Amino acid sequence: MLDTNTDGVDQRVSTGDLPSWERIDERVLEAYERNVTDEQGLVADYIPELAAADPSQFGVCIADVEGSTHVAGDAEVEFTVQSISKAFVYALVCQEFGHTEVGRLVGVNNTGLAFNSVIAVELNDGHPMNPMVNAGAIATTALMPGATLAEKWENIRTGLSAFAGRQLSMDGEVYRSEAETNTRNEAIAKLLKSYGRIAGDSSGIVDIYTRQCSLRVSARDLAIMGATLADGGVNPVTKQRVISPIVCRDTLAVLATSGLYERSGEWMFEIGLPGKSGVSGGIVTVAPGKGALGTFSPRLDSAGNSVRGQKATAFLSRSLGLNIFASDSEGDRHDV
Numbered sequence: 181m182l183d184t185n186t187d188g189v190d191q192r193v194s195t196g197d198l199p200s201w202e203r204i205d206e207r208v209l210e211a212y213e214r215n216v217t218d219e220q221g222l223v224a225d226y227i228p229e230l231a232a233a234d235p236s237q238f239g240v241c242i243a244d245v246e247g248s249t250h251v252a253g254d255a256e257v258e259f260t261v262q263s264i265s266k267a268f269v270y271a272l273v274c275q276e277f278g279h280t281e282v283g284r285l286v287g288v289n290n291t292g293l294a295f296n297s298v299i300a301v302e303l304n305d306g307h308p309m310n311p312m313v314n315a316g317a318i319a320t321t322a323l324m325p326g327a328t329l330a331e332k333w334e335n336i337r338t339g340l341s342a343f344a345g346r347q348l349s350m351d352g353e354v355y356r357s358e359a360e361t362n363t364r365n366e367a368i369a370k371l372l373k374s375y376g377r378i379a380g381d382s383s384g385i386v387d388i389y390t391r392q393c394s395l396r397v398s399a400r401d402l403a404i405m406g407a408t409l410a411d412g413g414v415n416p417v418t419k420q421r422v423i424s425p426i427v428c429r430d431t432l433a434v435l436a437t438s439g440l441y442e443r444s445g446e447w448m449f450e451i452g453l454p455g456k457s458g459v460s461g462g463i464v465t466v467a468p469g470k471g472a473l474g475t476f477s478p479r480l481d482s483a484g485n486s487v488r489g490q491k492a493t494a495f496l497s498r499s500l501g502l503n504i505f506a507s508d509s510e511g512d513r514h515d516v
């Protein structure tokens with residue numbers, strides 16, 4: 181890792197404000213209405229239980245750093261968090277071990293390959309590369325504090341619940357369905373173990389990882405979880421500090437490089453915000469210092485990212501002036 185020690189330097193944060201409450205409400209509704217009839221993409225079926233999802237469901241929510249939420253459509257419908265859990269477990273592990281150590285053990289570079297790639301591990305001498313692909317996520321879950329697997333799981337469930345501001349529970353059907361068909365993740369974990377990248381019982385770690393992916397959330401929960409990352413680690417609804425501002429910064433940097441798997445470059449180009457998707461159709465997107473978006477729509481593109489979620493998020497990023505690379509919202513001439 182690059183050595184960038186800036187101890188003693190006065191660090192500053194610069195962000196703008198969100199538009200008015202009424203404008204956000206209007207735009208959230210418009211993001212929903214523009215995309216609700218879009219039927220592109222396919223529901224994930226490699227986890228058998230996910231194939232039962234209702235593809236018509238579509239929810240959009242924005243939560244701001246004051247804790248207000250703006251919703252449209254099926255924003256309260258629950259689905260399994262899947263890969264989006266990776267972002268929040270990573271944040272909890274960074275909080276425990278710090279920037280440098282987690283950067284070294286798990287990495288922060290994009291693989292350019294699918295989220296469940298085995299070859300990515302082989303090509304990088306067994307290094308998991310980043311915490312947003314399955315190899316890195318399994319390695320990160322292995323680092324979660326807890327003397328036993330049960331304690332690790334409890335710390336994950338409690339930690340993700342603190343981000344959401346309510347007790348999250350696991351979907352037993354989806355968990356069982358994935359646990360019964362999880363040979364690829366088992367293989368990835370064993371490969372990591374063969375390289376000495378994870379300690380302990382690799383099957384037990386995969387079990388915890390599968391459980392964390394099976395926690396149930398809604399688009400509103402995702403928005404609040406994201407708004408906690410936008411708010412320097414304080415949940416804007418419960419006011420509980422979950423992680424430090426530095427850990428938020430580090431987590432968002434990783435989402436920016438790898439949150440949408442091998443499509444992370446296209447996502448950053450179109451949307452200009454750190455985000456994380458999951459195969460059941462959720463996406464969380466964070467506008468640092470302002471708030472976050474949660475979307476849910478089960479039809480996915482070929483990389484496993486929700487189609488309507490990406491489109492609704494692109495619309496909101498542009499129409500609310502959220503792109504972190506835009507220096508003047510008036511000058512943004514995108515055709516939204």
Ligand code: GLN
Nearest residue numbers: 262263295393458459484
């Ligand atoms: N539980 C899923 C898996 O490991 C999560 C993948 C995802 O959401 N991309 O395959």
